[in-house]
Amino acid sequence: xxxxxxxxxxxxxxxxxxxxxxxxxxxxxxxxxxxxxxxxxxxxxxxxxxxxxxxxxxxxxxxxxxxxxxxxxxxxxxxxxxxxxxxxxxxxxxxxxxxxxxxxxxxxxxxxxxxxxxxxxxxxxxxxxxxx
Amino acid sequence: xxxxxxxxxxxxxxxxxxxxxxxxxxxxxxxxxxxxxxxxxxxxxxxxxxxxxxxxxxxxxxxxxxxxxxxxxxxxxxxxxxxxxxxxxxxxxxxxxxxxxxxxxxxxxxxxxxxxxxxxxxxxxxxxxxxxxxxxxxxx
Numbered sequence: 379x380x381x382x383x384x385x386x387x388x389x390x391x392x393x394x395x396x397x398x399x400x401x402x403x404x405x406x407x408x409x410x411x412x413x414x415x416x417x418x419x420x421x422x423x424x425x426x427x428x429x430x431x432x433x434x435x436x437x438x439x440x441x442x443x444x445x446x447x448x449x450x451x452x453x454x455x456x457x458x459x460x461x462x463x464x465x466x467x468x469x470x471x472x473x474x475x476x477x478x479x480x481x482x483x484x485x486x487x488x489x490x491x492x493x494x495x496x497x498x499x500x501x502x503x504x505x506x507x508x509x510x
Numbered sequence: 511x512x513x514x515x516x517x518x519x520x521x522x523x524x525x526x527x528x529x530x531x532x533x534x535x536x537x538x539x540x541x542x543x544x545x546x547x548x549x550x551x552x553x554x555x556x557x558x559x560x561x562x563x564x565x566x567x568x569x570x571x572x573x574x575x576x577x578x579x580x581x582x583x584x585x586x587x588x589x590x591x592x593x594x595x596x597x598x599x600x601x602x603x604x605x606x607x608x609x610x611x612x613x614x615x616x617x618x619x620x621x622x623x624x625x626x627x628x629x630x631x632x633x634x635x636x637x638x639x640x641x642x643x644x645x646x647x648x649x650x
Contacts, residue, residue, distance in 0.1 A: 396528035403536060415564040415572075415612055417644040424639060425632040480621040487556035487617035489624070490643055494558035508625060 418493050420504065436473045438464070439507075440496075442480045446488040457491050464499035479507035549585060551576040556617040557648040564642055569609035571600045571638075573627060577618040581627075590623070593630035601637035608637045614644045 440460070441449040448455050450463060468474050476496055480489055496504055551574040564570055573593065574582045581588050583596050601608045611631060615624060631638040 393525060396525060396532065399529045399532045403532060415570070415642070415644055416561045416647070417564070417612065417642040418558055418560065419562050419640065419642045422628055422632055422639045422641060424636065482620060482622040484621040485617065486615050486619045486621060486624055489621055490556040490558055490645060493643070494560055497560035506628065
């Protein structure tokens, strides 16, 4: 038995289409994570830049050995304490430069942690000494 | 004096073209988005707190170094001595000249290797001196 539909073909209301598309758009907007690269920025010295002689009292040397121990101005210092120490020194002398020196077998993460500490202390002048 | 109201003529804006506009926006963003095409090496990045974002992906050269001693740029394995050549090619590229070099180095890599990379970048000159040591945010 057939039921006649004598009212013609019914139309789907297309007004809600916009809502559906919006919903999709918002869903993807929220769920997409654009992976932004983050890291510590540093400017390397140019190859043939002249060597600037630093006055000793404007230079703080930081040595990192293979075990990740840090010598801060000739004094063994734990890495998390570098930021506070460096900040104090910068407050007294804003021309201060930090020279970070590593050994060949020093691990990269120790180096990054030290740089991070210096950045946190607000150090602007950081130089990288070549390992011997 | 009062204006007469308009007659029944429907004055609402038709919303039927709304989906088209939104689709167009969607397609615009799909086309403009640059999806990273090289997959890189398997590295565990060091963590840091005072980190800065890189400005987009254009003009960024990425050097990968893993703990096994491999070095890659754009998924090509290289000898340390070849870095300067490849980076130089990127520096003179006219469509997206190199502005910054992102170093994705495993946290266990020895500084000897890092210094080697520094030296190679200094060979290239000005364009390659801005480096960014990729790091992940420290939990604190």
